[in-house]
Amino acid sequence: MLGKTHMAVGVAATLALTNPTTITELVLGSGIGALGAVISDIDVGTSESHKEADKIIAIVTIILIAIGVLDHFWGLGIWNRMKSNRIIYQIVIAALVFIGICAYGKEQPHRSFMHSFLALGLLSAAMAVIYPVAVKYFAVGFLSHIALDIFNYKRVRLLYPMKKGVCFKLAHSNGMANDIAFITAVIVAILEVILVLWEKFGWLLRL
Numbered sequence: 273m274l275g276k277t278h279m280a281v282g283v284a285a286t287l288a289l290t291n292p293t294t295i296t297e298l299v300l301g302s303g304i305g306a307l308g309a310v311i312s313d314i315d316v317g318t319s320e321s322h323k324e325a326d327k328i329i330a331i332v333t334i335i336l337i338a339i340g341v342l343d344h345f346w347g348l349g350i351w352n353r354m355k356s357n358r359i360i361y362q363i364v365i366a367a368l369v370f371i372g373i374c375a376y377g378k379e380q381p382h383r384s385f386m387h388s389f390l391a392l393g394l395l396s397a398a399m400a401v402i403y404p405v406a407v408k409y410f411a412v413g414f415l416s417h418i419a420l421d422i423f424n425y426k427r428v429r430l431l432y433p434m435k436k437g438v439c440f441k442l443a444h445s446n447g448m449a450n451d452i453a454f455i456t457a458v459i460v461a462i463l464e465v466i467l468v469l470w471e472k473f474g475w476l477l478r479l
């Protein structure tokens with residue numbers, strides 16, 4: 273599947289399964305869910321070019337900046353909560369470990385380590401030190417990516433380092449199934465955002 277489809281499905285799945293009720297949860301769920309949904313494909317194009325991988329890194333950077341900006345201007349308390357009860361160097365080390373795991377995964381064959389339960393476990397553990405609340409959003413986004421890729425034609429090595437992989441050979445990554453998944457996910461994600469905003473601010477319209 274294409275990056276935009278993974279991102280849309282990741283956000284829709286994360287919001288549907290984690291039921292955000294506050295703006296903070298909505299921002300974190302969408303952002304970290306999207307991050308989890310795109311990070312696996314950092315392993316594409318390891319042979320010829322790193323263009324696709326660079327794109328993923330750029331998307332992740334934009335997501336993190338967006339969360340930071342919204343946190344700052346809307347006073348969501350994400351940064352304050354991240355710092356509380358933890359020593360800053362633990363967060364920095366865990367972030368470096370997270371980046372290190374991704375750097376290793378970037379050099380592995382496509383749909384191997386970065387598409388495995390092992391990577392999910394290691395990255396979630398690092399995320400648990402950086403920001404425990406975000407683990408569930410990350411995990412749902414990550415799993416949504418693997419679930420979509422399984423329908424594809426290239427084997428996904430879920431149990432890396434084992435060599436065996438899974439694929440259902442049902443959909444091409446840029447075919448009609450991709451378009452349908454993308455459009456459905458965008459509609460579902462928008463409806464979920466509206467639902468949270470309605471529960472939060474619906475009373476304003478009734479004034």
Ligand SMILES: [Zn+2]
Pocket residue numbers: 312313383387417421
């Ligand atoms: Zn993938």
